[in-house]
Structure formats: C-alpha cells, structure tokens
Amino acid sequence: MSGYARFHRSLIGHPAFRNDAEAMAFAYMVLRAAWRPIRVRYKGKALSLDRGQLAMSVRDLAEAMDRDKGWVERLLKRLKSETMCETLSETGVLVITICNYEKYQAANDERETGSETQGETPARQTQDTEQRREEIKKETVVTRKRAPRTDTFDIPEWVPAEPWAAYCTMRQRKKAPVDSYIAGKLFKKLDGFRADGWDVGKVLDKATLNFWTDVYKPTPGRDDDLRATVATAASTHVTDKAAYLAGLAAKPWAKQDAPPTPTDRRTGNTGPPRSFGQLAAGIAGNA
Numbered sequence: 001m002s003g004y005a006r007f008h009r010s011l012i013g014h015p016a017f018r019n020d021a022e023a024m025a026f027a028y029m030v031l032r033a034a035w036r037p038i039r040v041r042y043k044g045k046a047l048s049l050d051r052g053q054l055a056m057s058v059r060d061l062a063e064a065m066d067r068d069k070g071w072v073e074r075l076l077k078r079l080k081s082e083t084m085c086e087t088l089s090e091t092g093v094l095v096i097t098i099c100n101y102e103k104y105q106a107a108n109d110e111r112e113t114g115s116e117t118q119g120e121t122p123a124r125q126t127q128d129t130e131q132r133r134e135e136i137k138k139e140t141v142v143t144r145k146r147a148p149r150t151d152t153f154d155i156p157e158w159v160p161a162e163p164w165a166a167y168c169t170m171r172q173r174k175k176a177p178v179d180s181y182i183a184g185k186l187f188k189k190l191d192g193f194r195a196d197g198w199d200v201g202k203v204l205d206k207a208t209l210n211f212w213t214d215v216y217k218p219t220p221g222r223d224d225d226l227r228a229t230v231a232t233a234a235s236t237h238v239t240d241k242a243a244y245l246a247g248l249a250a251k252p253w254a255k256q257d258a259p260p261t262p263t264d265r266r267t268g269n270t271g272p273p274r275s276f277g278q279l280a281a282g283i284a285g286n287a
Contacts, residue, residue, distance in 0.1 A: 005031050006104050016082040022075050025065050026084065029054060033098050035105065042093055052101030057094050153180040156187055158194060160201035167204045176213045189215055199228035 007027055017023045034040075034049040041047070042055040049055060062072045076096075079085040086097040155164065168178050178186070190200050198218050203226055207215045218226045 003035060005035075008104060016078055016084055021065075021067075022078075025061075025067075025072075025075060026079065028064065029056075029061075029085070029096060030098055030101070032056065033096075033101060045093055047093060047095070049095070050097075052098045052105075054096050054098075055093050056096065149179045149181045151177075151179055153183045155183075156191070158200065159187065159190065160204070163201040163204035163208070167208045170208045170211060171213055174211065174213060186215060189217075193217055194228070197228055198223075198226050202226040202228075 007030070011023050011027060012020060014023060017026070032054045033052050034054065035051060037048070037050050039046060039048050040055060043057070047055050058069050058072050058076070062069045065072065076085070076087060080087065084099055086099065088095045088097070171178055190203065193203055193215075194200050196217075203215055203218060206212075206218075206223075206226065
C-alpha cells in the first residue's frame with residue numbers, strides 16, 4: 001500500500017461521531033480502502049475490491065482501534081445511518097464501502113498512479129538511476145581530460161623573442177622545461193599583464209633573473225620600471241615567427257647531451273647565477 005489520502009477538516013467535530021476516536025477510526029478505514037480496483041486475499045479468501053472498498057472484519061477493526069467489538073458495531077451502524085459507508089458480507093467476509101470516496105480522493109489519482117508505479121518497479125528504477133550515474137561520471141571524466149602535452153606549440157607574436165628564449169633556458173636549467181600545457185598557461189597570464197599595460201619582455205626578464213619558474217604580475221609603484229613603452233613594444237615584437245621557431249630548435253637547451261654543471265648551493269640552481277645580459281649573450285653566440 002502506498003500513496004496518500006485526503007481528509008476534510010470537517011471530519012473532526014462531525015455530528016456522526018461522538019468523539020475524535022470515532023473520527024480517527026473512520027479515517028483509518030479510508031486509509032485502508034483500495035484506491036483502484038484490486039484483487040486481494042483476506043482470511044484465505046480471494047476478493048475483488050472496487051475503488052473505496054476494504055475487506056476487514058469487525059474483530060480485526062476492533063483490535064486495530066484497541067476497542068471492543070460492540071464499539072465498532074455501533075460506529076458502523078451510525079456511519080451507515082449517516083450514509084458515510086455501506087457494508088456487505090461477501091462469502092463470509094465483511095466488505096466496507098466508503099461513500100463519497102471518489103469526491104474527496106479523485107485529485108490524488110495522478111499522484112497515486114505515479115507512487116504505485118514506483119512501488120511496483122523499484123529494481124528497474126534503481127538500475128536506471130545507476131546507469132545514469134555511470135553516464136554522468138564518464139562524461140565528467142571525458143570533460144576533465146586535457147589535450148595531450150607536447151614539446152611544440154605556437155608562440156604569440158606579441159611575445160618578445162629574446163626574453164622568452166632566456167626564460168626557457170632558465171627553466172630548462174631548473175629541470176622545468178616548457179611544454180604546450182605550461183606555455184598555454186604562461187601566455188594567458190602574460191596576455192593579461194600586457195592588457196594592464198606591463199611590458200611582457202621586462203616581466204620575463206625579471207622572472208629569468210630571479211630564477212622563477214612562473215611569471216608574476218608586477219606591483220604598481222614598486223615595479224613601475226616594467227611598464228610598457230612604445231619603443232620597447234615595437235622593438236621586442238617577433239617579426240618572423242617561422243625563423244624564430246627554427247632558431248629555438250637549435251638553441252642549447254634543446255640538446256640532451258649537455259655536460260653537467262655545478263650546483264649553486266645558495267640557490268639550488270644548476271650552474272652559477274647569471275644575469276640576463278649573460279644569458280642573452282650566450283644565446284646569441286649559439287644561434
């Protein structure tokens with residue numbers, strides 16, 4: 001048994017009932033009544049019940065209400081006189097019909113049907129729910145997958161060649177080479193700095209000189225020397241991307257058999273700290 005039943009507030013204080021206990025007994029019968037035609041077995045006998053009917057003996061109803069049989073018989077007699085219910089003894093079993101059941105319970109048809117469908121097919125619904133959860137999980141995993149990381153990537157034209165090359169050299173020395181994923185994140189940050197008026201080349205130079213594997217947004221007032229100017233912007237643009245990319249492939253950080261260099265105990269970096277001018281000179285000599 002599932003679903004809901006509706007009760008009018010006039011049930012309490014109705015003249016057919018001598019007290020609230022009798023009203024609750026009638027409400028109990030409404031709850032036990034079939035909401036759709038159904039075939040049941042009661043006391044070993046198969047019965048067909050219509051909507052608004054229930055099969056229940058006076059003795060069982062008295063036990064459910066914790067009352068004696070006389071109390072239930074008097075209540076049923078009063079309910080019949082008030083045309084609130086009818087009784088019929090079918091093959092020795094008492095069948096009670098709730099009058100006006102359709103009037104008050106009709107609005108529950110759709111909810112009852114949906115609830116009954118859920119009750120009849122819990123296994124199917126559980127299976128469908130689990131399948132949907134698996135589909136959502138797979139979709140989430142596919143969405144979270146990144147594009148494959150490669151050593152080749154496009155460099156925006158607004159990124160100055162020499163500062164970028166020096167920065168890549170520094171990262172290579174720190175065992176943190178730049179791949180397509182890292183470059184994408186760096187370019188996104190640098191583009192934001194550029195939109196705020198900072199010189200991308202100077203920002204890269206500062207990261208290189210400080211041995212930073214990341215780039216950080218300059219602080220107004222403290223890093224005003226990193227502001228972009230028309231002269232620096234024009235002189236640092238890459239004019240020939242194809243030639244620049246070909247040159248990067250021949251740079252020393254692309255070679256895997258470079259001889260080992262001593263480690264700086266102060267910074268933990270491989271090789272002695274060098275200024276950007278020294279790095280740029282080395283790059284120019286190996287070009």
